[in-house]
Structures are given as C-alpha cells and as structure tokens.
Amino acid sequence: MALIGIVGNEGAMGQALAEVIAESGHTVAGGIDRGGDVAGLADRSSALVDFSAPAALEANLHAAIGAGIPIVIGTTGLEDRHHTAIDDAARAVPVLQTGNTSLGVTLLAHLVREAASRLGPDWDIEIVEMHHRRKVDAPSGTALLLGEAAAKGRGITLADHSERGRDGHTGARREGAIGFAALRGGTVAGEHSVVLAGEEERITLSHSAENRSIFARGAVRAAEWLIGRSAGRYTMDEVLGI
Known part of the structure; x- marks a missing residue:
C-alpha cells in the first residue's frame, strides 16, 4: 500500500485521483492546492502526483527531492525551462512527466x-x-x-x-x-x-x-511503478513495457 500525495487536489483531476487512489487500495496521504505546504505533503507521502500548474512545478520538484520520493507530473503547458528543472530533479529522484497519463x-x-x-x-x-x-x-x-x-x-x-x-x-x-x-x-x-x-x-x-478517471488510473499506476526505482526521468512507455 502506498501513501500518495495529490498536488492540485481541488481541481477536477485532483478529485478523480482521490477516488482512484482509494479504489486501488492505496491511501491519500493528503492534498494541497495553491499556497499549500508541498514540503509537508511530500514528507508524509510515498509518492507525489502533480496536476497543478506550471508556476508551481519548481517548488513541487524541490519538495520531492527533499523527501527523497518519486513524483508523477501530469501538468501541461510546460516550457523548456520546466523540462530543464525536471531533468535536474531526475538526477536525485525518480520523475515521470507526460502530457497524458492515460x-x-x-x-x-x-x-x-x-x-x-x-x-x-x-x-x-x-x-x-x-x-x-x-x-x-x-x-x-x-x-x-x-x-x-x-x-x-x-x-x-x-x-x-x-x-x-x-x-x-x-x-x-x-x-x-x-x-x-x-x-x-x-x-x-x-x-x-x-x-x-x-x-x-x-x-x-x-x-x-470519456471520463477524467482514465488519467487518474494511469497516474496512480505510474506512481506505483516509480516507487522503489532509482533516480531518473521515466516515461509512460516504460510503465506499459513498450
């Protein structure tokens, strides 16, 4: 059983994630939205799933690094500078970023x-x-x-x-x-x-x-897969083994 923290929990995806995490037999470690304590959430989680906003990405990556836990990033609208930050974080913790977790x-x-x-x-x-x-x-x-x-x-x-x-x-x-x-x-x-x-x-x-739950299911599966892996930048292809 994993303790999964939700970054962006007040949005539609955050709500879908909470339902899928429970259905999957895991536990929601907590959730935060804008202005929340992401470092505190990371400290009590086995993994973070981030569907927040590009502006919050750097803080979310730092929190994952500080807690030594993996992070799944489903936030879209990222720019080159965000991908550079993800590459840097992947040297310390497992990171999976994708434009779609389905x-x-x-x-x-x-x-x-x-x-x-x-x-x-x-x-x-x-x-x-x-x-x-x-x-x-x-x-x-x-x-x-x-x-x-x-x-x-x-x-x-x-x-x-x-x-x-x-x-x-x-x-x-x-x-x-x-x-x-x-x-x-x-x-x-x-x-x-x-x-x-x-x-x-x-x-x-x-x-x-047909429903946002498909993205939540994929994100939870990705978080499960990341837990226990070495630092690096991973893909959904690897989660599916293709």
Missing part, C-alpha cells in the same frame, strides 16, 4: 510513432484535438505528445516541422510538416485524432476520453 494514449503514441516511421514524408500528418471550454493551453499536452511521437518516428524535430494556427492565404502545405488543430467547447474530457493522409488513402488513429 494508458490508452500511451499506446496510441506508440502506434503513431510506428506508423510515421514506416510511411514516407509524402504522407501528411495532422493532429486534431478537442477539449472542454475551460482548458487554457493549446495545442493540448496530449496533442504535443502525439506530435513528438510522429516526429520521433520520422527522425525529425517537432519544433522545426510543426504547423499551427493556419489562417488566410497560407500557401501550400510544407512536405513533412506536422499540423495541429485545437477545438474547444462543452465538457469534452479529451478527443485526439492523428490523421496520416497519403495519395488516395488515409489512416486515422484516435483516442476518446
């Missing part, structure tokens, strides 16, 4: 990487995502995760090949580009499709999230 999305990213690696650059890749009206970042962390999977499959960098926010007379699509489209509305938990469009044929790989 086991289904993890497998989808694996399939996208495989498809992109086997199809030539004449197959265009477009990523379409839709989320609820309150989501503040776009493209979603999951869309970027899928874009990175496609780029990795092709042996290219996403930063140099992504196309976003097309509007007006944009000209022809660049060969090898990975396009993104973000839709927002209603209460959609998460819809993602990766379209690979070739000459007179098209492949669509999709995932639908």
Whole structure:
C-alpha cells in the first residue's frame, strides 16, 4: 500500500485521483492546492502526483527531492525551462512527466510513432484535438505528445516541422510538416485524432476520453511503478513495457 500525495487536489483531476487512489487500495496521504505546504505533503507521502500548474512545478520538484520520493507530473503547458528543472530533479529522484497519463494514449503514441516511421514524408500528418471550454493551453499536452511521437518516428524535430494556427492565404502545405488543430467547447474530457493522409488513402488513429478517471488510473499506476526505482526521468512507455 502506498501513501500518495495529490498536488492540485481541488481541481477536477485532483478529485478523480482521490477516488482512484482509494479504489486501488492505496491511501491519500493528503492534498494541497495553491499556497499549500508541498514540503509537508511530500514528507508524509510515498509518492507525489502533480496536476497543478506550471508556476508551481519548481517548488513541487524541490519538495520531492527533499523527501527523497518519486513524483508523477501530469501538468501541461510546460516550457523548456520546466523540462530543464525536471531533468535536474531526475538526477536525485525518480520523475515521470507526460502530457497524458492515460494508458490508452500511451499506446496510441506508440502506434503513431510506428506508423510515421514506416510511411514516407509524402504522407501528411495532422493532429486534431478537442477539449472542454475551460482548458487554457493549446495545442493540448496530449496533442504535443502525439506530435513528438510522429516526429520521433520520422527522425525529425517537432519544433522545426510543426504547423499551427493556419489562417488566410497560407500557401501550400510544407512536405513533412506536422499540423495541429485545437477545438474547444462543452465538457469534452479529451478527443485526439492523428490523421496520416497519403495519395488516395488515409489512416486515422484516435483516442476518446470519456471520463477524467482514465488519467487518474494511469497516474496512480505510474506512481506505483516509480516507487522503489532509482533516480531518473521515466516515461509512460516504460510503465506499459513498450
């Protein structure tokens, strides 16, 4: 049985985590939100799960390091400086950061990487995502995760090949580009499709999230997996063994 601390416990994901932790036979060590004592939470936890905000990441990493416990980071909207901080923390404790903790999305990213690696650059890749009206970042962390999977499959960098926010007379699509489209509305938990469009044929790989509990289940499974491991930066692929 693990003692799992929830960072961002007042949000929808925090509430879903509390339910899943209990269902999994573990114990909620406690929860904090903005301004809470993350160091104190870490001291009484076996692992932290963070679904808070990018601005809180550095403090949450320091708390995990101070307590010597692993941390799962599901917060999206991270920038390069956040990833640098995660890399630094991973030298001291086990860290798993992902744009999506769903086991289904993890497998989808694996399939996208495989498809992109086997199809030539004449197959265009477009990523379409839709989320609820309150989501503040776009493209979603999951869309970027899928874009990175496609780029990795092709042996290219996403930063140099992504196309976003097309509007007006944009000209022809660049060969090898990975396009993104973000839709927002209603209460959609998460819809993602990766379209690979070739000459007179098209492949669509999709995932639908029906409830936030799927992300909570994946995060708890990741926390279970991290406990007892050596310091390092881990991935959901490793949790699934793919």
